[in-house]
Amino acid sequence: MMNPNVSVDCVVFGFDGQNLNVLLIEQKDVGQLRRFALPGDHLEEEEDLDQAAARVLKELTSLRGLYLKQSGAFGDPNRVKNIKDLPWLRSNRRDPGARVITIAYYALVKMEEFNPSASSFAERVFWHDVSNIPELAFDHSDIVVGALNILRQELAELRVGHELLPEKFTLSQMQALHEAILNSSFDKRNFRKKALNDEWVIPLEEKQIGVLHKPARLYTWNKEKTRI
């Protein structure tokens, strides 16, 4: 049995080495005015929130094995009351006027490692550049912004780097990641200088191999680094 008041929504960020993307579904067309949405659905009666997030993501996009973390709960009383979403709610919900509180989850993946495919009420699933997201159903744009803010904060603390970069990386790769997440561009020399001064970044006595251009030095994260 579904819990009519609580849902989960998943913000899956993917990095392709160049751009930061978010995974969207296109809901089946039932006449609604906005069909793009995050993968999300109601909680089942006997599952906990983490289980629900993993199940829903799998049902709609076929992805499994992602490390999903909560990014916040969204409970505006009007969040599922926009007329643009009404046809979809009427087709898919027993009580289309009911208030729904949603628990948002997010994950970070290397895009090449995951191959989403649509099922259930998703007609299509696709990656979309976060810098230019279309209008989304319900309050899903706010949910993306919330997760992106957490990601940016984690980036500022250099926490997320190792999830999206190879174990050994070049400063150009690191810069591309920062530029994608922060949606800005940095001067190469300044970025290198800051990175080299950063206690989290350790230079290795190794260079890239198998590249056509001049091989760049490789770096890794300082895993031991802790603050006071």
Next chain:
Amino acid sequence: MMNPNVSVDCVVFGFDGQNLNVLLIEQKDVGQLRRFALPGDHLEEEEDLDQAAARVLKELTSLRGLYLKQSGAFGDPNRVKNIKDLPWLRSNRRDPGARVITIAYYALVKMEEFNPSASSFAERVFWHDVSNIPELAFDHSDIVVGALNILRQELAELRVGHELLPEKFTLSQMQALHEAILNSSFDKRNFRKKALNDEWVIPLEEKQIGVLHKPARLYTWNKEKTRI
């Protein structure tokens, strides 16, 4: 009208210059086996989550004006099904067997600035040292641990200091705060050395005034400090 499926719970941390405390209520005695709990209650139909947290905290403890932030959603299907809590649920809930998902909030306050007083179904409200918390109702112990982990993480990034220390502080005060939040004790000399090397901590050309002992140097936070 209450929303039967969703509640909010508040973890209010207070620092008294020496110890880290959490604000607890004692629920009115209706024969339940554990009466200590976090201030929390169901969401009303027309309020959003932040409003609910502020209202509930005010109703039970009379505190207002706190900056409450979400610390997580808790949705174990059995979280309100422990027999120890049943008498309270029977006295206070229309459907005592219903599943409840709760959204947890936390806040950090200087204890001397707030004077809680009990009302509604709270018989008593009191500060309790976090290092030694009694058994709490429902999953409230887990909720405290979750908020404490966030606080410790924020401390590692030196974010929370300015909320709990005066604008100008001594290294001894800073050490007391770290010891209270991390529940450990540090060697004074090592702590000072780390603090002085920390880019977030700025020494001032000022010393304490009006103290009986030898006045210590004052420090402040580097508010401009940002990482890459």
